[in-house]
Amino acid sequence: MVASIPSTGAVAATTWVTSFLQQLPAPSGEMEAVQWRGREALSRQPLPSRRQEDWRFTDLAPLTALAPAFEQTTSPLPSSWPEPAADVLRLRLDAPGDPLTGQSLPAGLSLLSSEEVQQALGHTLATCNCEQHWPVELNQATATRVLALRVSGAVATTLELVSEATGDGVLRPVRVLLLLEEKASLDVLQVQLGAGASLSSLVLEAHLGRESQLRHGLLALGEGPACLLAHLAVEQEPRSRLESVWASHGWALSRFEPRVVQVDGEATTNLKALQLADGQQLVDTHSRVEFRGPEGQLDQLHKAIADDRGRSVFNGAVKVPRAAQRTKAAQLSRNLLLSSQARIDTKPELEIVADDVRCAHGATVSRLQTDELFYLQSRGLSAAVAAGLLKRGFCEEVLRTLPGAAVAWSPLQRLLGEG
């Protein structure tokens, strides 16, 4: 056998990662050990290739098109950020200093000690079997800080975590760790903004104790060549409840990977997502929910709109092993394909080895329904207004479930590019 010669694309990807790693500043601070590990891992597995089933539809070209030299500089304080409401605590995660400087944490929220961080960091990633996943390693290799919080009791204040990567060559790793104690509850809204040839990398780990509740929203708004890799790993103990809502638009490349494990079943997971792809954008969601115990519930709705030459990918895995009797899982993927050059790839993936379960999934791909358009037009609306109204309705179903603090960011207007 002749040794296989890597294609030119593979060579370019390897060089990209090598030069990327070379220009990173030496690891330091509380995350030093993690950074070393991440860099070592990246040097071993340069980039996922499209020959891997998980990355089959994800062309990383927009990522490697970015110059591999990044800096973790702060973006100037943007004027476009709305004022946070009174019951919202906004933490800026893109500034070099401690995001908590000058802020006091509301009742129920406290910082984890560095020993606790050491113990807990990466635990949920390992449970979700994704600690060696490429986008996670990229985050580990670069993040210098982690926002690690313990949640005890019901927190009335919404935590708003904002991070912006504006400008060419900006690298923005964000790492968050949340430990929800028994019966705790918290609303978190993450806002990720990106513009210019920048790269944002987001990893959120959350451990939900018994009967705790986490309401999580991610509003990801990009522009131009900006890329985003976002990873959510959640471990749920019995009778806990997770609601996670993602909405994104505008990134040249964005990949979202929510992974949820119900460690002993009996928990409730609600996942909702809305992704918009136009221009030449590629937006990709790979979700995975695993039930390791009985009587778990999942309700997942994934919506996508692909217009222009945009491409939307959805892969939704649901694993129901033998221990997960009486699981109820429903997954629906609804896609609007609005242009003849756009593409939709959707692939639900159900693996079931338990007989007493109710699992259903569905997928649809179509353009806007002609009879609905006709109905609106017959009421005197122009075709364009009618189409806009239907599109808004399609998006609203997901957007209205974002944590309340999202309203200030006017997600619908931003996503649909409306004034």
Next chain:
Amino acid sequence: MSSSTSVDDLVSQPYKYGFVTDIETDKIDKGLSEDVVRLISSKNHEPQFLLDFRLRAYEQWLRMEEPDWASIGYPAIDYQDIIYYAAPRQQEKKASLDEVDPKLLETFDKLGIPLSEQKRLSNVAVDAVFDSVSIATTYREKLAEHGVIFCSISEAVKDHPELIERYLGTVVPCNDNFFAALNSAVFSDGSFVFIPKGVECPMELSTYFRINSGDTGQFERTLIVAEEGASVSYLEGCTAPMFDTNQLHAAVVELVALDDATIKYSTVQNWYAGDENGVGGIYNFVTKRGQCRGDRSHISWTQVETGSAITWKYPSCVLQGAHSVGEFYSVALTNNCQQADTGTKMVHVGPNTRSTIVSKGISAGRSSNSYRGLVQIGPKAQGARNYSQCDSMLIGDQAGANTYPYIRSQQPEANVEHEASTCRISADQLFYLQSRGIGFEEAVSMMVSGFCRDVFNQLPMEFAAEADKLLALKLEGSVG
């Protein structure tokens, strides 16, 4: 569960087709090489173009890797430990069936496929394939009156080389995939059907495949061509004896439908599935594809998969012609240690093409049953429509049911809908039936039958009842 003991006590029906016919066979040595490919070709007295086709395929196969993406697991296959050609020793194919070795006739009789004149199935023409060669084809004269060609592919190569050269490998190219390449290199026999323009085939056509030798691989090749406005319904059946080794079955089926043609292809697959511990059984790695080349053409696949230790099979339709229609109806039943990774591909190329997928998977025992499907809407397929439904039924808590439906769309003026569900035979449904005086096994069998009704309705009538019985038989003793 209260009923489990009584069910476990029920003796599960043994595989009744597991006998071996003791007949002298002409086999070549084990192993695969270019010489073997040439030898198979020369045994069939093939023209040069076919030998070239085989050699090209063999060369491609050497460079390919065995696919590993399916949800199936099996020990590595030693391709040098397989006999690639085995034929029952008899003289030239007989003009009359009376001259065929009575042992062979008896074998097919035992399988319920009578070939002799007086016992023939009414209105079904049968081509019987034993190991690597076709033994007999019935009703040939009657079919010839209508211009229909129905014969073994080796005869077609001799009698109609121009048709073979024109169509062979045009739907499944010789380098399509690992197993198709292997088949293209070493295929021995199979059926050839040609329905000329405007002819509606006067009877059902059927091929019956029988593997007899223990160390032989079966590599049959089927080619069905329906010219403009023609229509045909074809049924395939298969069995094999029980051996405690695994046998490889890597077939290729190609269907070509020109303008307004209709091909209905039904399979009742009952290869030996191995014993309850997963020892022995057939590896069924099959490539089936139909091409709706003409406008308004129609290809329909119906399959009832109950046998084989492992099934790896995705009957597909390439919908090229405008307004062409592809259909896939499948029941896949796995029990004990069987593994099935099956589904379909509907590739919409032409405008206003339509496809329907109905897949029913039933997993029992420790088996694993996956539906893997692709619906692809190309950029020129305006007005295309697809509807897919795949339901799984789980029996027992050790069986696995996986669903992997891919949808890829590049055409906004197309509608794709997919829905899937998983259920089990619920205790209250069983209780209801039992309270009406219906026995436990019968109740289960009724429910399974109801679950599969959409698919059975698509089978030719003679076989629908058989499929129903087959399923009941396969499930015996598995419910508890």
